[in-house]
Each structure stands twice: as structure tokens, then as C-alpha cells.
Amino acid sequence: QVTLRESGPALVKPAQTLTLTCTFSGFSLSTSGMCVSWIRQPPGKALEWLALIDWDDDKYYSTSLKTRLTISRDTSKNQVVLTVTNMDPADTATYYCARIRVDDSGAPDYWGQGILVTVSS
Amino acid sequence: EIVLTQSPGTLSLSPGDRATLSCRASQSVSSSLLAWYQQKPGQAPRLLIYGASSRATDIPDRFSGSGSGTDFTLTVSSLEPEDFAVYYCYCQQYGSSLRTFGQGTKVEVK
Numbered sequence: 001q002v003t004l005r006e007s008g009p010a011l012v013k014p015a016q017t018l019t020l021t022c023t024f025s026g027f028s029l030s031t032s033g034m035c036v037s038w039i040r041q042p043p044g045k046a047l048e049w050l051a052l053i054d055w056d057d058d059k060y061y062s063t064s065l066k067t068r069l070t071i072s073r074d075t076s077k078n079q080v081v082l083t084v085t086n087m088d089p090a091d092t093a094t095y096y097c098a099r100i101r102v103d104d105s106g107a108p109d110y111w112g113q114g115i116l117v118t119v120s121s
Numbered sequence: 122e123i124v125l126t127q128s129p130g131t132l133s134l135s136p137g138d139r140a141t142l143s144c145r146a147s148q149s150v151s152s153s154l155l156a157w158y159q160q161k162p163g164q165a166p167r168l169l170i171y172g173a174s175s176r177a178t179d180i181p182d183r184f185s186g187s188g189s190g191t192d193f194t195l196t197v198s199s200l201e202p203e204d205f206a207v208y209y210c211y212c213q214q215y216g217s218s219l220r221t222f223g224q225g226t227k228v229e230v231k
Contacts, residue, residue: 109177111167
């Protein structure tokens with residue numbers, strides 16, 4: 001059974017760095033074709049793809065946010081971490097992590113329940 | 122960078138109606154890299170269609186996807202009460218690992 005769960009602070013101040021952790025089970029990020037992606041959704045708005053890390057530890061970032069994002073993994077803990085620097089109220093959103101199998105659907109198939117992060121002083 | 126434009130923004134229909142949702146890409150997308158999601162309030166998105174036309178696990182056959190190149194369509198043949206939701210298209214850019222979502226189409230009860 002595949003599960004993912006996001007954890008991190010619910011509230012951050014402007015200019016702070018946000019660190020989110022995705023803890024997953026039911027698959028291994030070391031397996032060829034496996035990836036974990038981060039996606040966010042501001043309240044009442046559309047989904048926005050942020051970043052992806054794959055089985056080879058290759059990392060990919062949204063063009064518009066790449067200077068502020070870092071994605072990393074700890075395969076021994078089955079965790080993927082996303083950091084977002086210089087947080088702004090416009091970054092207030094529900095942040096999701098999701099699994100991708102590039103040799104299957106190629107699209108995020110299992111998602112965490114999401115974590116709402118509010119940026120406010 | 123590919124931009125996905127969905128239309129209409131809102132679709133007002135009744136249960137039993139046929140829903141046709143459009144997703145247009147700013148440049149050609151490989152069909153194998155196009156997917157559709159359903160999202161209900163307070164829930165994570167659910168994968169409906171991948172590879173433009175393949176239904177994901179446990180997705181009813183009233184959902185179907187079609188299209189190629191820059192124009193893709195999600196069709197719900199006969200809306201059930203649980204189908205009223207927001208739908209997003211998604212793609213991976215060919216030759217790149219960048220991904221993008223459309224802005225969504227809300228299917229609401231007329």
C-alpha cells in the first residue's frame with residue numbers, strides 16, 4: 001500500500017525558509033523509474049508543479065521558482081525534503097507531495113493529503 | 122515552457138448530462154505525457170486519465186480521454202452526482218522533466 005504524508009510548519013514569517021518533509025511508504029525511491037514530486041495549490045487557485053527528484057537523485061525545478069527551491073532525499077528514511085527560501089504571503093498554499101512512476105502512468109498517481117502553509121507576520 | 126489552457130472555466134450541467142472539457146497546449150505534447158485529474162474540495166487530486174486516453178486504476182468507464190498534439194479532451198459520458206468537481210490537465214514536457222498543470226475546469230450543478 002502506497003502512502004505519502006507531508007509534514008512541516010503551518011505558519012512561517014515572510015523572508016523565512018520553509019522546510020517540508022514528505023514521508024512515504026509502499027515504494028522505494030531507489031527503484032528505477034520512481035520519482036517524488038512537490039506540487040502546491042494556493043487557496044481557491046490552481047495546482048502548480050514545483051519540483052521532482054528521481055531514482056538517480058536527479059532533480060528538476062519549476063522554471064519560475066528554481067532559484068528558491070531545493071529538493072533532496074533520504075532513501076534510508078523514505079523521505080523527500082523541499083526547502084523554499086524567502087517565503088512571501090503569495091507562497092501561502094497547500095503543499096502536496098506525490099509519487100510518479102515514469103515507467104507506468106508517468107503522472108503523479110499517489111498523493112499525500114497536503115499541508116496548508118500560511119505565510120504571515 | 123508549455124502552457125496548458127483549459128476551457129471552459131466553468132461548466133454548468135445536470136446529472137446525466139455529457140461533459141466535454143478541453144485542454145490546449147501552447148506547443149505539441151506527446152500523448153503519453155498528458156494526464157487528467159479530478160479534485161474535490163478539501164481533497165488531494167485523483168488521477169483519472171494518463172497517456173491521454175488510459176484510465177487509471179478503479180476509474181469508471183464513463184470517463185474517457187482523447188486528443189493529440191496540442192488539443193486534448195476529457196469526456197464524462199453521463200455525469201453522476203459525485204463527478205461535480207474541478208478537473209485539471211497535466212503534462213510533462215517532452216525531452217524535459219518539467220511538468221505543468223492547466224488552470225482547471227469546474228463542473229458544477231446547473
